[in-house]
Amino acid sequence: MARGKGVYKRGGVWWIRYAGPDGRIRYESSGSSSNKAAEAKLIQRRKDVQEGKDPVAVKKIDNHLFKELAEHYRTWAERQRCFRTKRGFIKQLVEAFANYPLRRFTTRLLEEYQSKSSTAGKSPATVNRHLTTLKHMFTKAVEWEMVEEEVLKKVRRVKPLQENNRRLRYLSAQECQALVNACGPHLMPIVITALHTGMRKEEILSLEWERNVDLVHGFILLDKTKNGERREVPINATLQGALKGIIRHVDSPYVFVDREGKRFKDVKRSYHSALRKAGIKDFRFHDLRHTFASQLVMAGVDIITVKELLGHKSLAMTLRYTHLAPAHKVNALAVLDGAMKLQPTIQKLYNPGYRRQLGVAK
Numbered sequence: 001m002a003r004g005k006g007v008y009k010r011g012g013v014w015w016i017r018y019a020g021p022d023g024r025i026r027y028e029s030s031g032s033s034s035n036k037a038a039e040a041k042l043i044q045r046r047k048d049v050q051e052g053k054d055p056v057a058v059k060k061i062d063n064h065l066f067k068e069l070a071e072h073y074r075t076w077a078e079r080q081r082c083f084r085t086k087r088g089f090i091k092q093l094v095e096a097f098a099n100y101p102l103r104r105f106t107t108r109l110l111e112e113y114q115s116k117s118s119t120a121g122k123s124p125a126t127v128n129r130h131l132t133t134l135k136h137m138f139t140k141a142v143e144w145e146m147v148e149e150e151v152l153k154k155v156r157r158v159k160p161l162q163e164n165n166r167r168l169r170y171l172s173a174q175e176c177q178a179l180v181n182a183c184g185p186h187l188m189p190i191v192i193t194a195l196h197t198g199m200r201k202e203e204i205l206s207l208e209w210e211r212n213v214d215l216v217h218g219f220i221l222l223d224k225t226k227n228g229e230r231r232e233v234p235i236n237a238t239l240q241g242a243l244k245g246i247i248r249h250v251d252s253p254y255v256f257v258d259r260e261g262k263r264f265k266d267v268k269r270s271y272h273s274a275l276r277k278a279g280i281k282d283f284r285f286h287d288l289r290h291t292f293a294s295q296l297v298m299a300g301v302d303i304i305t306v307k308e309l310l311g312h313k314s315l316a317m318t319l320r321y322t323h324l325a326p327a328h329k330v331n332a333l334a335v336l337d338g339a340m341k342l343q344p345t346i347q348k349l350y351n352p353g354y355r356r357q358l359g360v361a362k
Contacts, residue, residue, distance in 0.1 A: 007038050014038035018045050021054050064146045066097040066105075072144065073137045084202060089133040102147040105138070110158045124161035131160060168320060169287045170294040175280060182277035187270045190256055191288065192242040197233045198292035198310050201285050205264050207255040215243060222311070231311045293321045 006017045014030045016038055028045070030038035048054075074090055077083050096113060097105075110131065117127045138155045141147045171179065176195055183191050193204050203222055207213060212221055218240065220233040235243070243255070252261035271285055289310070296306050307318040 006042050007035065009035075016042040016045065018042060019049065021049055021052065061145055061148060064102050064141075066100045066102060067094055069102060069137055069141050069146055070094045070098075072146075073140055076140065085129075086133055089130050090137075093130060093134055093137075102138075102141060103151055105151055105155055107154045107157045110134070110155060114158070114161060118161070124163045128160040128163060131158060168290050168294070169283055170291040171280070171283070171287075173295070175278070176291065176295075178278040179274060179280060182274040184270055184274070186256070186258070186264075187267055187274060189242040189246055190264075190267060191271075191274070192239060194285070194288035195292055196236055196239040198289045199233065200289060201266075205254075205256055205266075208253040209248060209255055210253060213243065213255060215240065229311065229313075233309065290321075293318070297321045 008015055008017065010029075012033050014032060014035055014037070016028050016030055018026055018028075020026045028041075030041045032038060032041075070090055070093065074087065077086050077090070080086065114127055114131065117130065118124070122130075135155055135158075138147065138152045142149050142152050180188060180191055180195070190204060193199065193207075194201070197204075197220065199220075199222070207220070211223070214221065215235065218235045220235060222231045222233065246255065249257050249261035252263065254261075254263035256264050258264065267285075275281070275283055293306055293310055296309070297303070303315070303318055303322060306321065307315055310318060312318050
């Protein structure tokens with residue numbers, strides 16, 4: 001079945017026929033069941049030929065290795081806020097796929113990588129961050145004409161692992177004090193900052209006196225956060241004292257520096273040493289942020305304020321802390337108990353004897 005010169009139908013799809021730059025007749029599917037779409041494609045093809053272009057010419061792409069892509073991508077990624085973290089992911093991906101040709105990446109290859117990484121002890125969240133980075137690397141590879149789009153489609157088919165983000169390890173007030181007491185001189189103000197601001201480790205270690213810290217007005221201004229938004233964090237009395245006790249290095253803008261004035265890139269060794277001295281097990285530095293949020297909730301601070309202090313974009317991320325306030329649940333039931341007995345609830349809640357009877361903290 002044909003309609004118009006150069007347009008015909010095969011099955012349910014319209015095809016086009018035209019002469020290429022070499023004079024030979026070419027046949028091409030329009031990929032559409034619409035006659036108008038096929039005619040529009042034919043007009044474009046004829047225009048390309050008249051301008052001396054080969055409409056279906058395929059540019060030959062060299063067979064690049066993964067380490068070549070990683071080198072280009074690492075340079076490109078330096079402009080991103082998350083580069084410090086992503087740089088580590090790229091390094092580990094290179095260790096796994098350095099001399100692997102980009103064209104040989106398949107869905108099965110990456111699913112096997114997921115399985116091996118999980119078996120090696122990497123958390124689902126970490127494996128997913130690796131996969132997300134790798135997918136974006138291949139997106140850029142197609143843009144940079146280092147690999148065909150067909151390979152990118154195979155990479156994108158890999159589904160992320162199911163993550164368990166329910167870990168909410170946090171310290172009691174007594175454990176917090178024990179940890180602070182176990183810290184060395186350089187680590188103590190860093191841990192205090194984490195406990196009293198809920199800031200992430202990289203946010204803390206990259207603090208600069210002039211740009212971020214305002215001791216006069218009592219706040220820390222974060223202009224580069226994980227979600228890309230500016231955030232003001234109040235400085236309370238404990239943190240104020242810790243920051244004022246730091247001797248500034250004349251040759252460094254950073255708050256937390258070593259004796260030579262170089263900012264700390266990490267404090268793993270000293271932090272784990274402090275944990276051992278304090279007798280605290282299974283507690284990551286990021287759990288200090290969970291401790292900050294948990295203690296706020298248990299102190300009765302409303303969840304919206306906690307969300308703003310943490311810098312969460314959505315309330316759903318903060319709601320995970322609400323179940324960490326058992327005393328407040330007891331308080332709520334005490335209010336109900338008083339209401340059901342027709343007794344003044346305010347008197348019951350603020351009666352020390354009644355609160356001791358319930359076992360509620362003062």
